[in-house]
Amino acid sequence: MSGLVVDAVSVEYVRRGASITALDEVSLTVAEGEIVALVGESGSGKSTLARAVAGLVETAAGTILFDGVAIPTRGRKPVAMVFQDPLGSLDPRLTVAAAITEILRVHRLRPRAGERARTAELLELVGLPPEVAGVRPRYLSGGQQQRVAIARALASEPRILLLDEALSALDASVRAQMLRLIMELRSRLGIGALFIGHDLALVRQLADRVAVLQLGRLVEVSSAEEFFLSPQHPYSRELLAAVPVLRRT
Amino acid sequence: MRSALANPLSYGDVVVLPVPLAEPVGELDVRGLVVEVRRSGTWVPAVRDVSFRVGRGERVALIGESGSGKSLTAMAIARLLPDGARIADGAVHLDGVDLTRADEATLRAIRGRRIGYIFQNPMASMDPLVRVGIQAEEALLAHGLGDATARRERVVQLLERVGIRDAATRARDFPHQFSGGMRQRAMIAAALAASPSLLIADEPTTALDVTVQARVLDLVRELSTESGLSVLMITHDLAVASQLADRLVVMYAGRVLETVDVKIAVGRPHHPYTQALLQLVPDMRSPAALPEPIPGAAVPPWQAGDGCPFASRCRFAVPECRETPYTMRDVGAGHGSACIRELAARVPEAVR
The missing domain is CATH 3.40.50.300 (P-loop containing nucleotide triphosphate hydrolases)
Incomplete structure (x- = not known):
């Protein structure tokens, strides 16, 4: 099968000598161009699931394939992660251009002569003005920093973005801009995404399908329409009932 | 001295404490x-x-x-x-x-x-x-x-x-x-x-x-x-x-732009910034309508000038918005707004 296929993956942690199951035989697919929300x-x-897909944590059982091939633990991967805190994932000493060029060089994606043009292209793609290329991340706004983190993730030309609470720390207005950016990247690049977020209102805007995890087990996987209109699992209903809605009365 | 029993803030059967209180009403x-x-x-x-x-x-x-x-x-x-x-x-x-x-x-x-x-x-x-x-x-x-x-x-x-x-x-x-x-x-x-x-x-x-x-x-x-x-x-x-x-105090660039009853805020807010915030709340009922981002970026308070700090991003702004010194005015009972424009002049577009 094409796209990302997570099949019966378990992850265990050892804490104080005891083994804790963080993921228990989780199976999930994300097709290219599809946005699946994990709530x-x-x-x-x-x-943990996003990290397992990115090869950042070891799996105890199961397989993770992209287009039928195991995702390599080193080197260029068909997936790229974006985290909640952009400053935490960007080297403070590197300018925006240097942070992106680094990825192009590590994976030998462009000849030296083509680096500058590709960097400019990536900045344009995430809606950043060319001037930010020479700036260090701390001088940018939170939204701009997160755009840089996304540009950097896109530099390795992944087919699936793993967005781990990537919009959670942003102001509502910036979040609305980023929401549009993700939709645009999907239509321009045909890229898919595993979107992790606790904001279900955001999931409603973004996701094609919703996967619900409870204590390491998938309890429901449905189309976004089904999940929001007729959630099947009691835990899904509990999550939905708790969403703060604008009280208009 | 008041006993804790008379303290309006005791919680049910919670232990009574000998608490001296001058009128602590929390105003x-x-x-x-x-x-x-x-x-x-x-x-x-x-x-x-x-x-x-x-x-x-x-x-x-x-x-x-x-x-x-x-x-x-x-x-x-x-x-x-x-x-x-x-x-x-x-x-x-x-x-x-x-x-x-x-x-x-x-x-x-x-x-x-x-x-x-x-x-x-x-x-x-x-x-x-x-x-x-x-x-x-x-x-x-x-x-x-x-x-x-x-x-x-x-x-x-x-x-x-x-x-x-x-x-x-x-x-x-x-x-x-x-x-x-x-x-x-x-x-x-x-x-x-x-x-x-x-x-x-x-x-x-x-x-x-x-x-x-x-x-x-x-x-x-x-x-x-x-x-x-x-x-x-x-x-x-x-x-x-x-x-x-019960009530919202809406702040932007270090200033209060609107103080308003929450029911009015979610229905008919006066200040365009409050309206913009309202339009950013995603609608859980329909995924089609993406929340509308506010154009531009927030201005730091120390660069916001003396007029309305939101003017640079406001779609209803007129030159007077930047020129008129910031002030809050009453636009209803217990309802203050820093917007100098009449709601009626903006309402056809403002209503969601």
């Missing part, structure tokens, strides 16, 4:  | 508050001429995006500003006492006792080496309220009240043994231990899961309804604010 409370295993 | 009056921050060696304004009131038992949400000055305002009220920030002007009266002029002894007597403060990050504001129950007792101990047994009972009852099961045992846990939601609830118990009359909650639920968030909001609402606790909540989330608050 659930803290500790449900959302980030 | 907060912020007038012309200016907070400055140090940037590259010079002091620049980050909160500019902020005025609002929180009446007894009222729940007010200070709402705005990053850099609006909402947290600095809250910290200035409790005189908890960090280094590099100072109150430059204005007054903050709590039950008639001007906190901006209060000495350290008065502030010590007020913090924890009259004002309970909940910070956004419960892990950063808890001591990892001290048992949760002992930390929750701190305000009682600091203010000499009750003996050891009474304090412990009071804390256990409060922990139960905030939904910590098996509270007597869990009070002996260390913070790391609590989940994030439990820690935040323990912080609420600690903030309420000495029966303050005003609770300041800075993004109390932002770091929490939605299910826990809903419980925490319910809890604060109940406590305030039951006991007349006044609440000042700081949030960037209009939906959350609408769940808890």
